[in-house]
Amino acid sequence: xxxxxxxxxxxxxxxxxxxxxxxxxxxxxxxxxxxxxxxxxxxxxxxxxxxxxxxxxxxxxxxxxxxxxxxxxxxxxxxxxxxxxxxxxxxxxxxxxxxxxxxxxxxxxxxxxxxxxxxxxxxxxxxxxxxxxxxxxxxxxxxxxxxxx
Amino acid sequence: xxxxxxxxxxxxxxxxxxxxxxxxxxxxxxxxxxxxxxxxxxxxxxxxxxxxxxxxxxxxxxxxxxxxxxxxxxxxxxxxxxxxxxxxxxxxxxxxxxxxxxxxxxxxxxxxxxxxxxxxxxxxxxxxxxxxxxxxxxxxxxxxxxxxxxxxxxxxxxxxxxxxxxxxxxxxxxxxxxxxxxxxxxxxxxxxxxxxxxxxxx
Numbered sequence: 001x002x003x004x005x006x007x008x009x010x011x012x013x014x015x016x017x018x019x020x021x022x023x024x025x026x027x028x029x030x031x032x033x034x035x036x037x038x039x040x041x042x043x044x045x046x047x048x049x050x051x052x053x054x055x056x057x058x059x060x061x062x063x064x065x066x067x068x069x070x071x072x073x074x075x076x077x078x079x080x081x082x083x084x085x086x087x088x089x090x091x092x093x094x095x096x097x098x099x100x101x102x103x104x105x106x107x108x109x110x111x112x113x114x115x116x117x118x119x120x121x122x123x124x125x126x127x128x129x130x131x132x133x134x135x136x137x138x139x140x141x142x143x144x145x146x147x148x149x
Numbered sequence: 150x151x152x153x154x155x156x157x158x159x160x161x162x163x164x165x166x167x168x169x170x171x172x173x174x175x176x177x178x179x180x181x182x183x184x185x186x187x188x189x190x191x192x193x194x195x196x197x198x199x200x201x202x203x204x205x206x207x208x209x210x211x212x213x214x215x216x217x218x219x220x221x222x223x224x225x226x227x228x229x230x231x232x233x234x235x236x237x238x239x240x241x242x243x244x245x246x247x248x249x250x251x252x253x254x255x256x257x258x259x260x261x262x263x264x265x266x267x268x269x270x271x272x273x274x275x276x277x278x279x280x281x282x283x284x285x286x287x288x289x290x291x292x293x294x295x296x297x298x299x300x301x302x303x304x305x306x307x308x309x310x311x312x313x314x315x316x317x318x319x320x321x322x323x324x325x326x327x328x329x330x331x332x333x334x335x336x337x338x339x340x341x342x343x344x345x346x347x348x349x350x351x
Contacts (some may be wrong), residue, residue: 047289062183064187
């Protein structure tokens, strides 16, 4: 029996629960020494494994993460609401200012009367500035002054 | 391997259900998110417990893992299982903590927890023979010591397989490697740990 004990590699495979060759598998079924090596190691590993956390600890970790995450989600919603509000204000204010009736009513008749008055006095004032008009068409007073000199 | 079956995450929820829960959780459904986490929390606790350096607050670490996962739910495209993805977040967090701890050398990476050893569970005989108790104690001590001598990747693979109870495929997902690589690391780790433990036997 000794000569046929499982090799290290075969024992490793047995420990890992991997398939063994038929002869090795048959040997493991019969050999107490090899089985004890495998089972002893698995028991040792199982023993070295730390105790699992209790239910309360697991719940605390989970709930802690979920609470923080939910808070972040809510904050995201609030951020989006704030952004939406700012966008709405930026879009709506110019629209309202364009279409809303002007608060300061303009006296159109008075304006038109002023325009008429200017045009009566000098018709070119509507198309050219006074300086250009004076240069191109000197007033009578200016030409008389020139002729006198 | 009873512990593996007990620890296997995700068995309570069918894949389709998990997909639905994921969708609901992505839309902010707290209950769905809670249900998802609950399915995998034991595996995550075990992962953190065995991969974090000694003295780290496991509960706080698990909470951090969950929070990172919840915040990244929108980025989880389903290219691997949710459990594997969650495990990868846990592993990365543990690596971060380990790296940070290595920068502070006066804090131990491991703690010998001899009081937690109940050697009767290791050996089949029920008699509390002092000599056998001492042997079992020594075997556990050697196992733990050898685990900390393994490479980081070997230790992760060993812990995920034997302490967390993950299947090889899930370990591969969590570590973003193929199953063959996981097997190679596992066999090497097992070879070293078994050799160290065998030395303690008469």
